[in-house]
Amino acid sequence: MRSKTLWILTPAILAVLVVIGFFAYQARFSRGLQLVISAPEQVLIGxxxxxxxxxxxxSGGVLENVRLSLALPDGVAFVGSPQSKTIDFRELNNLGAGGLNQQSFKLIALDGENSFKKITAGTTYLASSLSSRFEKEVSSDLSVGGYGITVDLVTPEKVFGGEVFDSEISFKNISEIDFSDLRLKMEYPLTYTMAKATLNPDIGNNVWVLGGLLKGSEMKFKISGSLLGPEGASF
Structure with a gap:
């Protein structure tokens, strides 16, 4: 009787051990792939x-058919790709024990001044001798600061209707790169009439093709014009 009972329990124990061993093996490979996102401490818009x-x-074993993905939030884009593209895939193939693969992505922040944007990297892969695919995912908050170019407009606090007054426009490149093909577009109130500018506009009376702006450099010019409106009105 005892021998029969032992014969019934043994397969159950073996089954439990097999299941435990499988999950331990799976956990080993899941923990063995490490993903790290490295980004600048803060980025500027544009x-x-x-x-x-x-x-x-x-993991100590070979990871096969490793595929890496990078998913972007709204307001961040891949440079050189349509803004609608929000995820990029890279085939890393096999990654040997102790192996390291680094992938670089050229990105740009389009909006979100003084905010954080979450970027997510993920992988799928096969562990040697297992047919199951494993997944790993990490996220990192990207710090977005201000704009790469600051623009200031200085006007008088008060003017009389019909009086010609000056407005000074200044812009400065506060980034670490040089900009090219810059354009500046001014939008005037309907009752504003532009008279002249120290830098003549290139298109109509409100678009300037500025060209390049080196890092750390600044440009200024003035426009003169007048406003028509009732006394006490603001624009």
Whole structure:
């Protein structure tokens, strides 16, 4: 009787051990792939930057068919790609034990002044001798500061209707790169009439083709015009 009972329990124990062993093996490979996102401490709107993703195999076995993805939030784009593209895939193939693969992505922030944007990197892969695919995902908050170019407009506090007054426009490149093909467009109130400018506009009376602006450099010019409106009105 005892022998029969032992014969019934043994397969159950073996089944439990097999299941435990499988999940332990699976957990080993899941923990063994490490993903790290490396980005600048802060980025500026309109200024391209490099973001790197490191994939390291610490499992002790070969990871096969490794595929890396990078998903972007609204307001961040891949440089050179349509703004509608929000995810990029890279085939890393096999990653040997102790191996490291670094991928670099050229990105640009389009909006979100003084905010954080979440970027997510993920991988799928096969562990050697197992047919199951594993997944790993990490996220990082990207700090977005101000704009790469600051623009200031200085006007008088008060003017009389019909009086010609000056407005000074200044813009400065506060980024670490040089800008090219810059354009400045002014939008005037309907009752404003522009008279002249120290830098003549290139299109109509409100568009300037500025060309390049080196890092750290600043440009200024003035426009003169008048406003018509009732006393006490503001624009």
């Amino acid at each position: 200024v391209p930057f490099d973001l790197r993703v490191n994939a390291a195999n610490n």
